[in-house]
Amino acid sequence: MIKNALISLFSFGLVVCANARTPMPPAASVAETAPAPIIDLSPAPFERAEFVRDTAARFNLDPAMIEATLNRAQFRDSIVSAMSRPAEQVKPWYEYRPIFITQARIDGGRLFLSRHRAKLERVQRETGVPAEVIVSIIGVETSYGANTGRYPVLDALYTLAFRYPRSGDPAKLEREIRRERFFRDELAQLFALANEEKLDIHQLTGSYAGAMGMGQFMPSSYRQFAVDGDGDGRRDLFGNLDDVFASIANYFLKKGGWAPGQPVVARADLMPGYQEFNPDDWQPTYTMMDLAVRGYYLIETAPASITATPISLEGRNGKQYWFGFQNYYAITRYNNSKMYAMAVHQLSQAIAGQAIPPA
């Protein structure tokens, strides 16, 4: 799995959301954070021969097979264009949430949950990850499996691995090189994955960034976190619901540290005269006392010994303050965005029949 430090540079971690791009941080906040270490400012050269040699050695694969497979891969302008689209302006929460949480998506989630209740409840019993959270992720990522992506995964990763788009902005070059290397690693992982799971690499489709299946797993996450839910000896995230549900739950457990039975968030407020506290990440490292000293207090109840991260959202009727706990952090490991995580949580509540607060 790629390092956390690397993930934070991307607009996605495990997955690329199929339905809404993760808003980029405003330029001001980017400028205020410490610059990442400089790795190489020259454009990455076309290094296909090296890639074939290294991937074959790394995963004990036949270099001729990799070469032959790459010979059938295509650079696609549509993938470059999709990746080059300027990041949408950061939407306030009250505009962001309606993109994710619609009545149709809530209804779709309830239907999906009722259809697959037995499988989902088994995974919930075994992992402690609630069925409605698994369903919510599948709803947000792929509209309950209806839109898992039509791009050939090989072409997507090949294009981004060797022709990751360059904006021409010198300030963005280092990040573009890092992303190209990320995709080159994912392409290598795709070869390993196809070998391990006996997948036909030419048949795989996914998002323009190479995320696959109902939960939109990148190849490295598929290899690391997918599990065989039905015990047939294969991990099939494309068509096997037992495998899909168990794998999403396993990702939450192993990558996100899901804490069974713990809350995700609780509503809070900030006393007048105190400054908002916005940490750089969503690690729930602050005790209730730490946050009280900064002027925050809980409106809802939470376990006394729990630790949290403060969250601020632009609500239609003004600022909303929340405490995000370990399980909120776990959702951000799926997509490193505070609004994504809150939307997934609230959609899961709505699917479970609970009332959700106004955006």
Ligand SMILES: [Ca+2]
């Ligand atoms: Ca299986």
